[in-house]
Amino acid sequence: MPGPNVAVVGAGAVGCYYGGMLARAGTNVTLIGRSRHVEAINRNGLLFKSGDVEERISIAATTDMAVVGSAQLVLFCVKSLDTDEAARAMAPHLAPAAVVLSLQNGVDNVERIRSHVKNQVMPVIVYTAAQMPAAGRLEHTGGGNLVIGQMNDVRTNDESERRLLEEIAALFTAAGVPTKISETIEVELWVKLVLNCAYNAISALTGSLYGRFIAMPEIRRIMTDVVDEIVQVAQAKGIRLPDNIVETTMKLAEVLPRTRSSTAQDIMKGKPTEIDHLNGYVARQGEALEIPTPVNRTLAALTKLLEQTKLDSSG
Amino acid sequence: MPGPNVAVVGAGAVGCYYGGMLARAGTNVTLIGRSRHVEAINRNGLLFKSGDVEERISIAATTDMAVVGSAQLVLFCVKSLDTDEAARAMAPHLAPAAVVLSLQNGVDNVERIRSHVKNQVMPVIVYTAAQMPAAGRLEHTGGGNLVIGQMNDVRTNDESERRLLEEIAALFTAAGVPTKISETIEVELWVKLVLNCAYNAISALTGSLYGRFIAMPEIRRIMTDVVDEIVQVAQAKGIRLPDNIVETTMKLAEVLPRTRSSTAQDIMKGKPTEIDHLNGYVARQGEALEIPTPVNRTLAALTKLLEQTKLDSSG
Numbered sequence: 224m225p226g227p228n229v230a231v232v233g234a235g236a237v238g239c240y241y242g243g244m245l246a247r248a249g250t251n252v253t254l255i256g257r258s259r260h261v262e263a264i265n266r267n268g269l270l271f272k273s274g275d276v277e278e279r280i281s282i283a284a285t286t287d288m289a290v291v292g293s294a295q296l297v298l299f300c301v302k303s304l305d306t307d308e309a310a311r312a313m314a315p316h317l318a319p320a321a322v323v324l325s326l327q328n329g330v331d332n333v334e335r336i337r338s339h340v341k342n343q344v345m346p347v348i349v350y351t352a353a354q355m356p357a358a359g360r361l362e363h364t365g366g367g368n369l370v371i372g373q374m375n376d377v378r379t380n381d382e383s384e385r386r387l388l389e390e391i392a393a394l395f396t397a398a399g400v401p402t403k404i405s406e407t408i409e410v411e412l413w414v415k416l417v418l419n420c421a422y423n424a425i426s427a428l429t430g431s432l433y434g435r436f437i438a439m440p441e442i443r444r445i446m447t448d449v450v451d452e453i454v455q456v457a458q459a460k461g462i463r464l465p466d467n468i469v470e471t472t473m474k475l476a477e478v479l480p481r482t483r484s485s486t487a488q489d490i491m492k493g494k495p496t497e498i499d500h501l502n503g504y505v506a507r508q509g510e511a512l513e514i515p516t517p518v519n520r521t522l523a524a525l526t527k528l529l530e531q532t533k534l535d536s537s538g
Numbered sequence: 539m540p541g542p543n544v545a546v547v548g549a550g551a552v553g554c555y556y557g558g559m560l561a562r563a564g565t566n567v568t569l570i571g572r573s574r575h576v577e578a579i580n581r582n583g584l585l586f587k588s589g590d591v592e593e594r595i596s597i598a599a600t601t602d603m604a605v606v607g608s609a610q611l612v613l614f615c616v617k618s619l620d621t622d623e624a625a626r627a628m629a630p631h632l633a634p635a636a637v638v639l640s641l642q643n644g645v646d647n648v649e650r651i652r653s654h655v656k657n658q659v660m661p662v663i664v665y666t667a668a669q670m671p672a673a674g675r676l677e678h679t680g681g682g683n684l685v686i687g688q689m690n691d692v693r694t695n696d697e698s699e700r701r702l703l704e705e706i707a708a709l710f711t712a713a714g715v716p717t718k719i720s721e722t723i724e725v726e727l728w729v730k731l732v733l734n735c736a737y738n739a740i741s742a743l744t745g746s747l748y749g750r751f752i753a754m755p756e757i758r759r760i761m762t763d764v765v766d767e768i769v770q771v772a773q774a775k776g777i778r779l780p781d782n783i784v785e786t787t788m789k790l791a792e793v794l795p796r797t798r799s800s801t802a803q804d805i806m807k808g809k810p811t812e813i814d815h816l817n818g819y820v821a822r823q824g825e826a827l828e829i830p831t832p833v834n835r836t837l838a839a840l841t842k843l844l845e846q847t848k849l850d851s852s853g
Contacts, residue, residue: 428743429844441839448832517763517832524756529744
C-alpha cells in the first residue's frame, strides 16, 4: 500500500491528531466531520499544537461522507456512541478493498462496524492525550503511540495479512507515530478498556486530575475494584488480562498526572459521553454473565446522570 | 421545663431554622456560631425566609461558647465532622442539668458528644430542606418536622424521662415545629442515614435534583443497592430497618423533586462535607463487620475526591 489515500471519519481530537500527523508527513488525507470543525479547517487549516510547538497543517476537510470512496485506508475515529450511525453512513461509499481502522475506545466497535460494512476492519489501540479546545484547533499533550493487530476471529496469519499490518505500521511510524503490531490485540483492547474504566468516570464526576486519584487510598481501592471486576468479565469472555494489570492501571496516573479524561472533557462541553461503552459495557456484560460489577455499575449510572443533567443544564 | 433558655451550637441552616422558629415564638434563644453569620445576625437580625414569607427575627448571636452555660436546653447543630471539636469546647461551660439535643446527620453523634460531656444527650431526627444562601440569611424550602426520643442504652422509661420528652416536644410543636416522640429512635436515626446515603452523594457528584434520580432506572438501582447494604450493616448492629425502606427512600424524591442535598451545597460552597459520617460511615462499619458495601464505598470515595478537588480548586 504505497502512499494510500486516507480518509478520517470523525474530525475530533483523535481523528485530527492522527490525520494531521499523516498529512504533515505528506500522505493525502481527507477529514470527514461535522460542519463546525470542517469550516474552521477549510478556512484556516488545522491548527495543530503539540507540546510547545504550534503548526498550521493544510488538510482537506468535508462533511460529505461520499468522499470516503476514494480512500484505501479509513481511520474510523468517531465516539463509540456514534459508531453505528457513522458506519451505516459510510457503508454505501466504501471501496471494496478499503481497510477500515477503528481508533476508538471500547471493545466492541470492530464487531459493530462489521455489522454495517463488508470491508476488512481492524482495531487500533490509541494512547494519546489530545483535545479540541476550539473548532479546527487540536492540542496534543502527551502520548500518541498506536497498537494495531488482526482480530483472532478473522486472522489468517498469511503473508498478505502480515504485509498489510506492516505497511500500516510503517506508514504511521514514518509519520512520527510509533506503531506496534500485536498478536493479541483483543487483550490490548481490554487493557485499554480497563484504563478507560478506571479513570474516565472518576475524572468526569470529580473534575480531578489523574495524579490526585492515586494519592487517595479510597480512590485507589475503587480503581482496583473496577479492574478486578473487568478481569472477571474478560475471563468469562475468554480474555486473560495480564497479571500486573492493577499496577499498569495505577502507573498511568504517574505518567499523566495532569490529565483529565475524554469523558470529563465531554461533560465540560455538555456533550454526550462514551460511558455506555466503558463502565456501562462492563456492567451490561457482567449482568449477562452473572458476574457482580457494582463499582463499574455505580460509575456508569452516576456518569449517565451527570451527562443528562449537563445536557439539560437545568439540574 | 417552662420557658427554658435555649442555646444553639452551630448557626448553619439547621441551627438557624429551629433556633429562629423558637425565638419567633418567644423563647429566649442564643445562637453560637462562626463570626461571619454572627456578625450579620447582630447587624441585621436573622433574615428568615420560609416559602414566600420573609421575616427578620431578632435573636441573640455570639461566637463565645461560654454562653452555653446559661442554657437549660442546647440544640447541637454543627456538621458531624465538627462534633468532637464543638462538644469538647462546650463541655466545660455546660450547666450539669442542661439537656443536649443532637440535630445532626449520622448515627453516632450522640455517642461522640457523650464522650466529651456528662449531660443527658438525646438525638433528634431532622427532616427539613433549608440553606444559608448568605451570611445571616436562612432559606427554608420544605419540611421541618422533628422526631425525638431517648436512646435504648440509657432509657429509664420513668415518669421524669417521659415528662422531659413531652416538654421538649411541646416547646417545638407550640413554635410551629411538629415534633413526634419515638420509642425506637435508633431505627429513626438509621432511616435518616439511609436517606442521606441514598441522596446526598449522588446529588453532590452530579449536581442533579432529586426528581431526576428516580426517573433513571440505573440510578434507582444503585440507590436500592445503597439501601440494601445499609440494611445488612444495621442488622449486624442490632437495628432492624422497616421492610418498606426502599419504597420510603424512593418516595423522598417525589416529595422533594427540586431539592439538592446538603452535601451538594457544601461542595458548591467549597466546604468540607459530612460524607465520612454518611456513606463513609457505612463503608467503615461494613469493613469492620465484613459486610460488602461496594456502592456506599464508591460514593464515599468519589465524594471525598470531589471535596478535596474543590477545596484545593486546582483540580
